[in-house]
Amino acid sequence: MKMLSGKTVLVTGASRGIGRATALLAAENHAHVIINYNKGEDQAAELVDLLCKKGFHSSMIKADVSSEDDVKGMFKYIKENYSKLDVLVNNAGVMKNSLLALSNTELFNHTIDVNLKGMFLCTRHAANIMRKQKSGRVINLSSTAGLNGDVGQTVYSASKAAVVGFTKSAAKELGMYGITVNAVAPGLIETDLIKHIKADVRDKMLSNIALGRIGIPEDVAKVILFLSSDLGNYVSGEVIVVDGCRIM
Numbered sequence: 505m506k507m508l509s510g511k512t513v514l515v516t517g518a519s520r521g522i523g524r525a526t527a528l529l530a531a532e533n534h535a536h537v538i539i540n541y542n543k544g545e546d547q548a549a550e551l552v553d554l555l556c557k558k559g560f561h562s563s564m565i566k567a568d569v570s571s572e573d574d575v576k577g578m579f580k581y582i583k584e585n586y587s588k589l590d591v592l593v594n595n596a597g598v599m600k601n602s603l604l605a606l607s608n609t610e611l612f613n614h615t616i617d618v619n620l621k622g623m624f625l626c627t628r629h630a631a632n633i634m635r636k637q638k639s640g641r642v643i644n645l646s647s648t649a650g651l652n653g654d655v656g657q658t659v660y661s662a663s664k665a666a667v668v669g670f671t672k673s674a675a676k677e678l679g680m681y682g683i684t685v686n687a688v689a690p691g692l693i694e695t696d697l698i699k700h701i702k703a704d705v706r707d708k709m710l711s712n713i714a715l716g717r718i719g720i721p722e723d724v725a726k727v728i729l730f731l732s733s734d735l736g737n738y739v740s741g742e743v744i745v746v747d748g749c750r751i752m
């Protein structure tokens with residue numbers, strides 16, 4: 505028996521990085537996975553193809569999570585093609601490092617629109633389905649930047665700190681329907697998101713990780729799997745840090 509047998513799982517931003525690893529692990533645990541993407545159509549198609557070759561069921565749906573119309577369309581597709589939604593992973597996110605003095609309103613709006621509004625829109629639609637089922641799991645991607653802050657990350661940190669407040673409130677509101685809402689806060693994970701970080705900065709960050717290595721997407725996907733499965737039945741309103749233990 506696999507951990508997500510018979511479950512329908514939507515992962516936003518599943519074309520790359522943590523979202524891709526999460527979708528792959530969910531499928532390997534026998535979930536029906538819905539792979540959301542925005543710009544990465546080829547990468548999403550490649551993942552669907554890979555899952556199909558492994559004998560797993562999945563589908564892909566394009567939607568910009570910051571667009572109300574796109575999200576509405578995505579959930580219309582889910583209702584029409586799947587009779588239920590058991591797990592929503594709000595993973596889609598953007599990060600651009602910028603010192604406060606250099607951060608403009610455009611950067612602020614885009615970051616908040618994708619990282620916060622996107623999560624809000626998807627959760628609202630998912631909760632409508634999950635309330636009727638009287639069950640569901642919502643897992644939101646926060647970040648250690650949202651808990652501790654960092655230089656050059658005022659905007660990104662604000663968006664990820666807001667994810668924590670949203671998660672805790674939604675958990676309290678939706679618990680009565682058997683819906684759990686949790687956040688995962690990764691530290692430094694090897695994906696496209698951190699590609700731009702200079703070698704000397706990376707080395708400095710690495711020296712601050714007790715486990716002595718940068719995380720990989722699968723490290724985060726495993727925690728998301730736990731929260732999505734029966735193992736996480738009685739966990740809600742929590743933020744689980746996945747950062748290899750920051751020393752200072």
Ligand code: NAP
Nearest residue numbers: 517519520521522542543544568569596597647693695697
């Ligand atoms: P990534 O490799 O850059 O992937 C980002 C994903 O988000 C892509 O699949 C991208 O899809 C999707 N996305 C971006 N904008 C979107 C939009 N408007 N609508 C729908 N999808 C959109 O990033 P990652 O490192 O895997 O990050 C995943 C999540 O973990 C993010 O929320 C991030 O903030 C969080 N996180 C990451 C780290 C880290 O060190 N990597 C640390 C802490 C938190 P397309 O390519 O299809 O557009």
